[in-house]
Amino acid sequence: MSLLVCPYCYGRFKEKAIGFRCTGRPGKGGKPQCKTAPDPVLRKRLGDPRPYPPVFQANGAKLSAHHVDCGLETTNRVCPECHSRLPTHFGKNESRLIALVGAKYSGKTAYMTVLLHELKNSVGARFGSSLLGADDETRKTYRDRYEDALYGRHELLPPTQTAAARGVSPPLVFNFARAGDGSLRATERRTVLSFFDTAGEDLNTVEGIEQNVSYLASADAIILLVDPLSMRATKDLTAPGAPRPDASDVESPLDVLTRITELLIPELKVKPGGKIDRPIALAFSKMDALWDSLGEESAVRRPAPTSPQFETDDSLEVHDYIRALLDDWDGSGIDLALQRYWAKYRYFGLSALGAPPTDDGRLSTGVVQPHRVADPFLWLLSEFKAIPKSKPSKS
Ligand SMILES: Nc1nc2c(ncn2[C@@H]2O[C@H](COP(=O)(O)OP(=O)(O)OP(=O)(O)O)[C@@H](O)[C@H]2O)c(=O)[nH]1
Ligand SMILES: [Mg+2]
Ligand SMILES: [Zn+2]
Ligand SMILES: [Zn+2]
Known part of the structure; x- marks a missing residue:
């Protein structure tokens, strides 16, 4: 399969490598809420110093993933290279x-x-x-x-x-x-x-x-x-x-x-x-x-x-x-x-x-x-x- 290209940083990667960003909402089943913090990758690559919930790896070919730490599902998919949020259905279009x-x-x-x-x-x-x-x-x-x-x-x-x-x-x-x-x-x-x-x-x-x-x-x-x-x-x-x-x-x-x-x-x-x-x-x-x-x-x-x-x-x-x-x-x-x-x-x-x-x-x-x-x-x-x-x- 050919590589995808991030529209924000122009980095290339396989669909499976797409990451996920936690929703940052209160945890489920007694699990703690994930904290927001400045994302060093986003800051370095795109100069964005704002705080965000953490990024984690899961099967990027899927449109959503569960974050083990807080037990919540997220549909926020990010570029593995720069951590920018990818457009909806990225990789499918x-x-x-x-x-x-x-x-x-x-x-x-x-x-x-x-x-x-x-x-x-x-x-x-x-x-x-x-x-x-x-x-x-x-x-x-x-x-x-x-x-x-x-x-x-x-x-x-x-x-x-x-x-x-x-x-x-x-x-x-x-x-x-x-x-x-x-x-x-x-x-x-x-x-x-x-x-x-x-x-x-x-x-x-x-x-x-x-x-x-x-x-x-x-x-x-x-x-x-x-x-x-x-x-x-x-x-x-x-x-x-x-x-x-x-x-x-x-x-x-x-x-x-x-x-x-x-x-x-x-x-x-x-x-x-x-x-x-x-x-x-x-x-x-x-x-x-x-x-x-x-x-x-x-x-x-x-x-x-x-x-x-x-x-x-x-x-x-x-x-x-x-x-x-x-x-x-x-x-x-x-x-x-x-x-x-x-x-x-x-x-x-x-x-x-x-x-x-x-x-x-x-x-x-x-x-x-x-x-x-x-x-x-x-x-x-x-x-x-x-x-x-x-x-x-x-x-
Ligand atoms: N006659 C005419 N002049 C234009 C047109 N578009 C831009 N210009 C002129 O060209 C100048 C430069 O336009 P920009 O769009 O800033 O050019 P740029 O390529 O972005 O320039 P840099 O950012 O310095 O690389 C403008 O200040 C206008 O004077 C046009 O459609 N017609
Ligand atoms: Mg210009
Ligand atoms: Zn990117
Ligand atoms: Zn989480």
Whole structure:
């Protein structure tokens, strides 16, 4: 049986190794109540210093276990590596880790915030799906730190702190659920999703890379966000007033792609001449700043499809369009690298905000107007067979 991967620490283990955390309720049959205390494992791995009842080992393939000390049954299953509480039915459902990476300032935090918002709302309506934070921490952090800023106060989010500066911070973990075939006995299909908001700089430092290695190597798929404005050739195409990154400060998209590739090849034991067998979505962010340079009829400017399946033809048109743009933007090295080292890749063009922000870090139109943000994610879900996809009309 294949190993499971913890959505919180990316540790790998067998289902049987899953641990249990006692409920901490008063004992049964004259047995004492188990005491709560800070859990050194949880504190070390995820920086959580709060007190919890003890963890014990039992058959992790079962959904509950009896704690001998207090005689009580518990359904609170925990990761053997970091002691995080695992999502309900973990190990019985699909669990997919999608890594979101990109250079500093490429738009990762804005993208993650808007993507999750879209998954809850418009994508939910389109696919009959729901997205719920898997734990209290995720629900609270997403709402307080991300959603309220962008959707409530219309402010951009501050640059993400590096791993070294912020210490450990757990990823956001969600349950994506979709009703089955619509029949009466519709079974829900659930996918556990884990998002880790990396700081772009973390791809530059040794500590940062170490943290990212386990994250990237455990991921089932990668979304690599690329800021088209970081490519020199787009300078004259950028809408007037749209902020551009300081070229001396950000890494080129090809450098980031090369680094990820070099990191994964040994980690995944790719044979010489072989390819990395994880799908990678290379998504150009901030396309709003380049609207006017794209043809009126461009597939990238077209609104995303609304049908309850992934539209393959539409996606391939966007893919081809971006590939052609890459040539214009002196980015053909990116395509060569993807062809050579990655078994499955696709290009996307999107905008999280819909319009360039103001200089003082606010939304210029006052509202978030996302464009095609869910595309890369839906492509990956369709690759995982978590949502249906249409057949391409030409092959
Ligand atoms: N035009 C435009 N600009 C965007 C968009 N999303 C983000 N930006 C700009 O890009 C800047 C960086 O965005 P972030 O989301 O903080 O980027 P990041 O990749 O998380 O950056 P680090 O955390 O420093 O690695 C923002 O301050 C915005 O100015 C977008 O959809 N359109
Ligand atoms: Mg960030
Ligand atoms: Zn874990
Ligand atoms: Zn107990």
